[in-house]
Amino acid sequence: MIDKIKNIIRRELEVSLSGHYGESINVVVEEPKSSNLGDISIPVFSIVKTVRKPMNEVADTVVEKIKGLEVSNLLKEINRVGGFINLTLDRLAFSKNVIDNYFVNGLAVEQVGEGKTIVIDYSSPNIAKPFSVGHLRSTIIGHSIGNILEKLGYQVVRINHLGDFGTQFGKIIYAYLNFGDKEKVDENPIEELVKLYVEFHELAKENPILEDKAREIFKELEQGNPEYQKLWEHFREVSLAEYMKVYEMLNVYFDSYNGEAFYNDKMQAVVDELKAKDLLKKDEGAMIVDLGNDMPPALIQKSDGSTLYITRDLAALFYRKKTYHFDEVLYVVGNEQKLHFEQLKAVVKKMGYDFYQDIHHINFGLVLQDGKKMSTRKGKIVKLEDVLVEASNLSLDYINEKNPCLINKEEIARKIGVSAIIFNDLKNYRTNDVEFDLQEMVNFVGQTGPYLQYTSVRISSVLEENNFTNSELMYGLLIQDHSFDLIKTIAQYEEILNKAKEEYSPSVLAKYLLNLASYFNSFYAKEKIMVDDLRERNTKLCLIYIIRNILDEGMNLLGMQVIRKM
């Protein structure tokens, strides 16, 4: 709501000042760093520059214009400090406005995405490999962005673009047939398949012929060799079963599990179209699309005729456009594939489709180990499942220490542990690389998931046995600093959601929730809520009820679990 007020002030001020000075004026409206200066501030320096008038004169004019604005009834003071004009909100009027608005609209927000469809491609693990902490990021960032988009009214299509095709399968099939142990693989499929994969790479280092063999096998798989196909199906099935366990723990779901293999029969059309548009060129035996000097060319077909990643991604893209008629398509994929998506866009543009502009690579930083990228090939990998279990156990220890009589301990411990891992990942801006640090992930103190859950639980335990009625409230109670901070923060919720969408970054929401929780905990330490005075009690209950609802909804949007006791 502050955002709305700021926008109104900016817009109306620009109109009236432009009229006054006879030239187009840009007005900057911001919030001062320290709140004792005011709630809204307008630096006039840039206006002074454009109109070339003395600063005092300009500032006086701006102050006069602000007084004439309609929103000025929500303002209490207008102060000038040097080149800054600071506005102070009328706390009583503003608080009433915020609280009343909640009881009319709840947490409903403007449905800016109404009628628009966004496809999100996320998680997308590679079959026959364990679900590692590396996949965590794509999974929960994608899932959370999906939730936020839905909240804003978008139609969201969630796709798990399984990495179930490609030369790697040639490698695994070769290894399985030549030195694999069928029984071991049946018993412990993923672990054994990874061993084979790692072993393959070790052998191939000394014997590069193996790489050719793997490519050969993949080519035959692509062309329908029944033996290979059967193995492939088997590997895919056992892998998916394992992934589903993780998705269940994380509460993550998809509308489609169409992986790369799904597009096997849809690639020829892409190749044909590229040919027809005269974009395909033979180079060193392979078929490429030349992308000029800015970028290396896109390899569409290997010299043996089999396809590559980008070929399948193109086929998938056109299929999705045709099937879902998306307005945007988001690829939640790591930083290291930046070039790939730039090439993808460039090819689509060259093909003459405008929707290349709607393709967004939602990149994120790598999970590093000892400062380096984790690599399955070298067998360096940490299974996500282990991390989640570890976090849950630690959380159970905490419960046993703090609240041993809690009912349903194990389930709650799981919800806390998993949410801690999720929040730990989402709280930082997504493009930052993160060092894998279990200690840090299962930290339950300070800016963490459990802190948010704990705050919500505290409120719940006060609300539990106290139904409040929306009788007349004492808005005057809400004008002290520690209360008004909460009011202002509550009023930011909608703009925060929009900002999170704008940046495709759940961290915006995560930081906001921490902020809200922190203000609440300060309030809680200072104010007794269950006071005898009914009107005062009622007012406070209303306030914390709204806070809890925002915390809970916010946590849900991040993919965390909400609990009532801990």
Added chain:
RNA sequence: GACUCGGUAGCUCAGCAGGAUAGAGCAACGGCCUUCUAAGCCGUCGGUCGGGGGUUCGAAUCCCUUCCGAGUCGCCA
């Protein structure tokens, strides 16, 4: 070598379409539970925003340059 991303307190990070004294959490230290969940709250300590130039009334934020780290760069995905 080229390109991309990053370098802010001991550690993890906010802030970056230029704005007022650079903010949190962790760690350290000191307080606060006979009153609504102390996984909390309050306070103290801690920074020439990697270095150097420049643009301007004003730079952590923009430009140039340099150092450091990571990633990518045609037959992997």
